[in-house]
Amino acid sequence: MVEHTPMAAADQSRHRGGLRLWWVAVALLASGATLPACRDEAPAATLTVGDPAGNGADGQLAADAIERTDRQGSDNGAAPEDTSPDTAQPGTDAEPAADAAEWDDGPADGPAEDGQTQDGVPADGSPDDGGPDDTTAEVVQTDAGQVDTQPFDTAPDTADVPPSGCKTDADCNDNNVCTADTCLVSGSCTWLATPGPCSDGNACTLGEKCQAGKCSGGVAQDDQTACGDGNVCTVETCDAASGCVSVAAAGPCSDGNGCTAGDTCANGACVAGPLTVCDDANPCTSDSCDPSSGGCVSQVQVATCSDGNPCTIGDVCQGVACLPGPAKSCDDGNLCTGDACNPQTGACANSPTSGVCDDGDACTTGDVCASGNCKGGTVKLCDDGNPCTADSCKGGVCLATVLADGSTCGAQMVCKAGSCSAPVATAAASCQALKGVGSGVQTLDVDGAGPVAPVQTYCEMSLSGGGWTLLAVVSDDSVSTFTMNTKDLWGNSSAQVGSVAALNKDFRSPLLATLPAKEVLFQHSSGVWAQYTFGDGKSSLGAAVVKAGGPVCYGMGKGLAMTAGTLPKVGKLCETMLYLNPADHDGYQVCSMDDTPEHTWGPAWNVNREAGCFDDPGWAGSLGPVASEPTVEGGTVQGHPVGFGWAIGVNTGVAGSAANWMRLYAR
Numbered sequence: 001m002v003e004h005t006p007m008a009a010a011d012q013s014r015h016r017g018g019l020r021l022w023w024v025a026v027a028l029l030a031s032g033a034t035l036p037a038c039r040d041e042a043p044a045a046t047l048t049v050g051d052p053a054g055n056g057a058d059g060q061l062a063a064d065a066i067e068r069t070d071r072q073g074s075d076n077g078a079a080p081e082d083t084s085p086d087t088a089q090p091g092t093d094a095e096p097a098a099d100a101a102e103w104d105d106g107p108a109d110g111p112a113e114d115g116q117t118q119d120g121v122p123a124d125g126s127p128d129d130g131g132p133d134d135t136t137a138e139v140v141q142t143d144a145g146q147v148d149t150q151p152f153d154t155a156p157d158t159a160d161v162p163p164s165g166c167k168t169d170a171d172c173n174d175n176n177v178c179t180a181d182t183c184l185v186s187g188s189c190t191w192l193a194t195p196g197p198c199s200d201g202n203a204c205t206l207g208e209k210c211q212a213g214k215c216s217g218g219v220a221q222d223d224q225t226a227c228g229d230g231n232v233c234t235v236e237t238c239d240a241a242s243g244c245v246s247v248a249a250a251g252p253c254s255d256g257n258g259c260t261a262g263d264t265c266a267n268g269a270c271v272a273g274p275l276t277v278c279d280d281a282n283p284c285t286s287d288s289c290d291p292s293s294g295g296c297v298s299q300v301q302v303a304t305c306s307d308g309n310p311c312t313i314g315d316v317c318q319g320v321a322c323l324p325g326p327a328k329s330c331d332d333g334n335l336c337t338g339d340a341c342n343p344q345t346g347a348c349a350n351s352p353t354s355g356v357c358d359d360g361d362a363c364t365t366g367d368v369c370a371s372g373n374c375k376g377g378t379v380k381l382c383d384d385g386n387p388c389t390a391d392s393c394k395g396g397v398c399l400a401t402v403l404a405d406g407s408t409c410g411a412q413m414v415c416k417a418g419s420c421s422a423p424v425a426t427a428a429a430s431c432q433a434l435k436g437v438g439s440g441v442q443t444l445d446v447d448g449a450g451p452v453a454p455v456q457t458y459c460e461m462s463l464s465g466g467g468w469t470l471l472a473v474v475s476d477d478s479v480s481t482f483t484m485n486t487k488d489l490w491g492n493s494s495a496q497v498g499s500v501a502a503l504n505k506d507f508r509s510p511l512l513a514t515l516p517a518k519e520v521l522f523q524h525s526s527g528v529w530a531q532y533t534f535g536d537g538k539s540s541l542g543a544a545v546v547k548a549g550g551p552v553c554y555g556m557g558k559g560l561a562m563t564a565g566t567l568p569k570v571g572k573l574c575e576t577m578l579y580l581n582p583a584d585h586d587g588y589q590v591c592s593m594d595d596t597p598e599h600t601w602g603p604a605w606n607v608n609r610e611a612g613c614f615d616d617p618g619w620a621g622s623l624g625p626v627a628s629e630p631t632v633e634g635g636t637v638q639g640h641p642v643g644f645g646w647a648i649g650v651n652t653g654v655a656g657s658a659a660n661w662m663r664l665y666a667r
Contacts, residue, residue, distance in 0.1 A: 166184075169181055172189035178196075178215055179191040179193055179213050180193075180194045193212055195211075196209065202220075202240045203239065203244070204221055204238040204243075205218030205220050206218060206226070207219050223238050227244035227246070229246065231268070231270075232265065234268050235249045248266075249265055249268075250266075251265050253270035260275055261274060261276060278296035278297070278298075282298070282320060283305040284303065284305055285299060285320060286298070301317065307325075309343055310344075311327060311328045311341035312327055314326060328341050334374075335355075335357040335374060336352060337350040352371055354370075358374065359375065359376040360374075363379060363380045365378050365380065379393065380393045380398070386440075387409035388403045388407060388418045388419055388440075402418035416441075417441050417500075419441030419500075420438070421442060427443045427454050430444060431444070431457075431466075431467050432467030432667045434467070437459070437461065438461055439459060440459060441456055442456065442457065443455070444457060444469065446516070455511060457470045463529060469517075471520075471665065472507060473508075474642065474643070474661065475505045475506050475661035475662075476653070476655060476657070476661065479505070479633070481498075481633060482602070483625055483626075483632060483633050487601040487625050489512075490601055490602030490623075490625075492543065492546060493508075496510050504525070504661050505658050512666075513542035514540055516539060517540060518536060519563070520534055520541060521565075522565075522643060522644075522665075523663045523665070526652070528568075529567070530644070531564040532563060533560065540666075545602055550580070551582060551597075551599035553585075556575065556606070558579075559577030560577060572647040573648050574606040574613035575606050576605075577606060578604075579603075581599075581600070581602065582604050582617045583617075584597040584599050584614065584627075585613065585615060586611055598617065600617045601622075603622075604618075604622045604623065607641075607644075607647045621646075622641055622643070623662065645662065
């Protein structure tokens with residue numbers, strides 16, 4: 001960079017005055033006048049302004065009035081006048097004085113010039129001593145826009161030649177940030193020193209600023225101050241030419257995370273070491289590391305855990321404690337083992353025990369444990385007394401399987417339809433025709449070759465002379481067979497209900513509607529029985545019930561008289577007579593007129609349930625049907641009456657178990 005020594009205020013004033021004189025000289029030149037020359041050591045010589053030769057050479061004894069040499073140049077005084085065009089070579093004068101317009105912005109080359117200035121200060125620091133000028137040839141530096149850092153060169157300086165004949169300020173650019181470059185109207189350049197920051201070209205100095213037209217005052221910085229990047233994994237140095245140089249360094253460092261340890265430098269960066277492991281061995285806490293402090297933090301969490309006892313399951317955390325869950329079940333479902341959990345291993349142990357048990361078979365009793373197993377006790381005995389059935393127990397219930405017809409069941413006796421009897425060529429019309437055979441199931445054909453099909457029923461041969469044919473069984477067996485809705489079962493229905501193989505449950509034979517009869521016999525499960533005459537032996541009991549109609553509003557003593565039997569007039573029984581389809585009186589002399597009378601249908605007895613005789617016969621003295629409860633056999637108020645059973649207090653069996661029943665026979 002070309003540098004110019006800025007002028008002091010007084011020098012600038014003189015410079016401006018000189019410019020004014022220059023314009024005067026120009027005017028005089030135009031008129032052909034001459035000007036006196038100035039010299040600081042000898043009387044002034046006459047100086048002609050301009051270039052008379054027209055080629056830039058000095059035609060006078062003084063240097064060109066507007067010629068400027070390199071600002072580091074000096075006047076040799078005694079050198080002869082140059083005769084070549086002016087090309088920024090060092091000017092020489094015939095006069096022993098320096099060029100009138102020469103600036104000296106650097107140290108003089110050689111001994112100090114008497115009377116000359118060096119950067120605006122007398123070269124030797126005192127007024128001119130009047131000695132001879134120096135005779136050493138002037139040498140210059142070629143700055144080329146940069147700061148000179150090498151020894152002076154000996155070649156003429158051509159790079160710093162100020163421009164001449166400028167048109168704009170840009171034509172006056174001296175590449176010095178510390179000067180303000182101006183093109184004057186005359187076409188000449190001026191350079192004034194300016195303040196401000198600048199760069200001296202050394203990357204390792206800071207704070208340079210323009211002073212007197214030069215960039216100076218930079219302070220050298222140490223490597224860390226100039227280039228430190230705060231990274232412990234690099235080493236920085238400053239190079240005056242290239243600037244900061246950073247080289248990777250080795251060694252420990254910190255990545256800023258307190259949860260890593262042993263961080264080290266690698267390739268100029270801090271590489272994190274292993275993470276801190278936080279585990280307080282408590283499953284009820286969530287453990288983590290705090291990056292800011294590097295300390296472990298534990299927080300309570302809801303989770304499953306183990307209390308250390310393998311005989312508990314489902315252990316859960318409560319706070320920081322592990323609460324035991326329910327005990328592990330070791331039950332093997334065997335009543336004959338003692339079950340326990342081993343707290344050391346969590347394994348179940350099942351040891352044989354003794355005592356009573358249940359083998360799951362209801363047909364055995366007195367079961368006991370033996371060797372860890374339940375051994376069945378005594379087998380339940382099942383025997384229905386019928387030689388034509390095979391008896392067995394299943395699920396605690398006795399079963400009777402009917403033997404095949406023709407199976408022998410005694411001397412000259414065979415089984416037929418589950419009954420043991422003497423073989424007959426043809427079926428009898430009634431049980432009365434089979435007297436002497438014995439009680440049992442028989443096949444009867446009431447009309448021989450007629451349209452009525454043969455049926456099987458039970459023949460009772462021991463009661464009241466025998467020969468009784470079973471028509472029906474009404475049982476308190478929890479099955480509603482004989483209801484008001486099915487009252488035709490007491491009439492002309494041809495249906496069969498139930499089986500003669502189970503004579504303690506509801507049964508109805510088609511013979512009730514087809515067997516001509518004269519007498520009927522009612523046998524209660526308690527053994528009490530009663531016999532009545534109801535017809536002439538030409539029609540069935542079912543036909544007699546239908547013929548009676550009803551409900552019938554009977555009066556006392558208007559029924560069928562008991563002709564034989566053990567039925568007593570006791571308890572709630574008003575009389576032993578039999579009635580067909582009686583109406584409910586409800587305590588009145590005439591029949592009830594209420595909205596829900598307890599009339600009945602079929603055979604019944606006169607009972608005083610609570611409001612006098614003939615009170616609620618359906619509930620108290622019937623064989624099932626109740627008008628006010630048409631779908632329930634015997635009603636729901638007091639349980640099944642089972643004919644006269646409730647009235648005389650002989651229904652002693654468990655309700656609904658088929659223990660209380662009544663059989664109806666005819667002959």
